[in-house]
Amino acid sequence: MEIYQHIFEYTPDALFVIDQAGRVILANAQAETLFGYTRSELINHPVEMLIPARFAALHTGHRARYITEAHTRSMGGTAELFALHKDGSEFPVDIMLSPMMLHGDQLVLCVVRDITERKAAQDALTRQTSELRRLHAELELLANHDGLTGLYNWRAFYEYAEQMLKTAHRRQENATLLMIDLDHFKQINDRFGHAEGDRVLQAVASTLKAAARENDIVARHGGEEFVVAALGLSEAESLVAAERLRAAVAAIENMKTRITTSVGIATLTPQTQKHETRRILAELLDKADQALYAAKHNGRNQVCHFNRLTDLAQPATS
Structure with a gap:
């Protein structure tokens, strides 16, 4: 029996034996060290004296239920547990509970382990992980977005536009x-300086983003050129959408000069055969660029669809 007493007394964890009324009837040396009480201050006192006040009532209810349905509870768990030192300071703990019978009385062996260092390490790891995720999100944003306007950059546009073309083929949509x-x-x-030029680009970018549909892909193509990819628009609907964007930009205020745009449009109708998406996208961009050139050539501040270039090329009749 002496060896068991020795184990109980000098185990590195704080040990308590609690009776059915929730009183401490035994405590070891580590319990005194961990909680700052002498053994005489612990024995025959409610175990709730070692629980922070904000948890005491809840602990009393848990303890009462545990007595009626006693079972071994291992260290750790999903809930954060805290204990109360004699000086009023709190510290995180792991607790193991184990029912035991002694002389016909039902008791509970309670093992308490201070996990302050472990929790500090876990909290530091959580902070580091959160910071790494934040940095990763920033890097991803920088990789996919234009630094000046905040729109998708050319690389991201190419990726998302290719996905849109695959969706259009699958749904048989324009x-x-x-x-x-x-x-x-x-x-x-030249007239107002590059700072004003940047301000114009930012204003146009935010206007295009606001005027486009939620699922449209809006990107800065480079320099003063932007591109929008849209799903499901007919040729007539695309002209309406382009005119809406042109008018929205023309309505921008508080600039040093009026801003106008020219818009070129190209529409891909549903394809019966599957084609290389990258090639199709390159062809669409080329057609839209040709339509844009026509809009510029015919006076600017207007929209032009690639399918109507032949009409524009016809000589006017009196």
């Missing part, structure tokens, strides 16, 4: 590209 170029943008930079 896909439309709108190429948008600021009219006389060089003159803005």
Whole structure:
């Protein structure tokens, strides 16, 4: 029996034996060290004296239920547990409970382990992980978005537009590209400086994003050129959408000069055969660019669809 007493007394965890009334009837040396009480201050006192006040009532209920349905509870668990030192300070703990019978009385062996260092390490790891996730999100944002306007950059646009074309093929829907170029943008930079030019690009970008549909892909193509990819628009609907974007930009206020745009449109009708998505996208961009050139050539501040280029090329009749 002496060896068991020795084990109980000098085990590195704090040990308590609790009776059915929730009183401490035994405590070891580590319990005194961990909680700051002498053994005489612990024995025959409610175990709730070792529980922070905000948890005491809840603990009393848990203890009463445990007595009626006693079972071994291992260390750890999903809930954070805290104990109360004599000086009023709290510290995180792991607790193991084990029912035991002694002389016909039902008792509970309670093992308490201070996990302050372990929890500090876990909290530090959690903070580091959160910071790494934040940095990763920032890097992903920088990789996919234009630094000046916040729109998708060319690389991201290519990726998402290819996905849109695959969706269009699967659903047998139209896909439309709108190429948008600021009219006389060089003159803005020359007259008012590059800072004003940047402010114009930012205003146009936010206007296009606001005027486009929620699922449209809006990107900065480079320089003063933007591109929008849209799903499900007919040729007539694409002209309406392009005109809406052109008018929205023309309505921008508080700039040093009026801003206008020219818009070129290309529409891909449903394909019966599957084609290489990258090649199809390149062809659409080329057609939209040709339509944009026509819009510029015919006076700027207007929209033009690639399918109507032959009409524009016809000589006018009196």
